[in-house]
Amino acid sequence: MYWEAEKERMAREALEQLQLERLQSTLYRVGTHVPFYRRKFEELQLDYDNFRDLRDLRKLPFTTKQDLRDNYPYGLFAVPLRDVVRVHSSSGTTGVATVVGYTRNDIKNWSNLVARVLTAAGVTADDVIQIAFGYGLFTGGFGLHYGAERIGASVIPISSGNTKRQIQIMQDFKTTALVCTPSYALIIADTLMEMGINPSGLSLRVGLFGAEPWSEAMRREINEKLSIVATDNYGLSEVMGPGVAGECRECNGLHINEDHFLVEVIDPVTLEPVEPGETGELVITTLTKEAFPMIRYRTRDLTRLLPEPCPCGRTLTRMERITGRSDDMLIIKGVNVFPLQIEKVLFEIDGIEPHYQIVVDRENHSDKVTVLVEVQEAIFFDVMKKQRQFIEHIKTRLASELGISVDVKLVEEKTLERTEGKSKRVVDNRKL
């Protein structure tokens, strides 16, 4: 089943012609409409008008998350705000947020590409699809929502959280397709078990999971516990949101929508392309985005391309599931968290030593973050009530910065493990 067969099964040569045409006009638009890119092109003495070959992509400048932050909020938009019909923002933090915009055509393309991903996973107009991604500034909820409506599925925009209610609705509304993070799928599975509900009595048959890294072992567990076919899909708000790539029923790599996104895999240190098929950082150039085009956006996600043809008939190249990050970003319950954000908050609080450790665990399939903080003795041995207030204060500050709640534990000075004088900042105990 294909959503746009003629695009998804395009001959390589025709695809490359289309990519070149689209890249040429994208370069023209960013070169004339986005001062940031105009400057970058000038610095590199790059004649973007004369771009001739897809292989010259590597001569173009990279765009990083920091560039997006530096141009907060609208600096990288390629159209006036009056042409923008939607704004999304990266996972809910202030100060370091990034903002992306969409024109009406962008929303249309987005819906279409998500429709491809849904169709590849086996979702049809006959499905009842429960979207348990957060709706709001996060692109996950709306992205899947519009795509599912596009193919004509019956959409339940339940959003995230309240697992028992999710299950109630799943039973009553006869949900056939589930969309959420893979870890939340397992929480639902466990809650079903606790409630004594047999998953095979549900109508559920397929799941589309994304927004955080997961593993084959988790897929098997989800498949067994929910008796469904679990598929992986990939996207990021900086280039669009979900719909960049998704698995077909072969469940062996994600087909990249290459007519809309040009991908490269680079060595994150040398920034040179890796050998074909090797693992590296995924870099994405948008080919059709009107409001927020991106040239060589460094996703920081690690993957490799699988050039072998897929039995499903799609000619779109597959990428392996995301295997990690090339920076220290943590994904906690689908929210992007950088250790630096935590550090920033801690350093603003009096009485805290500049040593901390972030411990991430997965308990009952739910991510749990504990921040161990070294404090001066005076605070540590003070009255219990005051200590509790102090902890609450740190927790509140962290929660408002990160957009998720974390646990805080105070420890004595010099108790955290140090490597070369610095404490080890992150301990991720999650086994994927």
Added chain:
Amino acid sequence: MLKVRNLNSGYGKLRVLKNISLHVDGGEIVAMIGANGAGKTTLLHTIIGLVRSTEGVIEFNGRNCRRMAAQDIVASGCVLVPEGRQVFAPLSVEENLILGGYVLQKKEGRPAMARELDRQYDLFPVLRERRSQLAGTLSGGEQQMLAMARALMSRPRLVMMDEPSTGLAPLIVRNIFQVIVRLREEGNTVLLIEQNAKAALAIADRGYVLETGKIILQGPAEDLLANRDVQRAYLGREKIE
């Protein structure tokens, strides 16, 4: 069917087309829109071999035809309906058509040409009525139909049309565009160059926007119609919502 990559061309030292890439697939209507002087006609003339390109690739049915002579390009199945009709005024309608069928007659003989003539009369009944009338005495719309029919006489695989709506009354324009849609239904492929962006995009599958010799936008025709830049520059309006 037609693939153009990084095409550069112009007149003397004047570089008119800058790094143009475009493609037309079989069975498509592709519209090229742009203002006066953007390079639209130069583009068609370069593809058909009337203007020499300085650089780039023009592939027609997998063959590089960038350096081919115009008559060989026509013989390979690519024709141009020129701007301003340019019918042979002192000849009759039928004589015009027979001239258009010259390539076909040479290749497949007189009966094939006669059959083709009949087909064109079916497609453009008004031309059958006026078959012995001098082309110069036809109305603008009829001349446009004659120019199209004359081009179709060679049974081309790709029909390129240069501003078929120029100087025609709105009603006639609609008529002409209906014929273009019919052509596609009969299996023809059309590259349509138009200043009348709205009418062209309304019947096209895809479109390109040419500005000062560069393609600045391309995409499905409906996306271009919905694009605010296109609306502002070529549709002469801001859509009020």
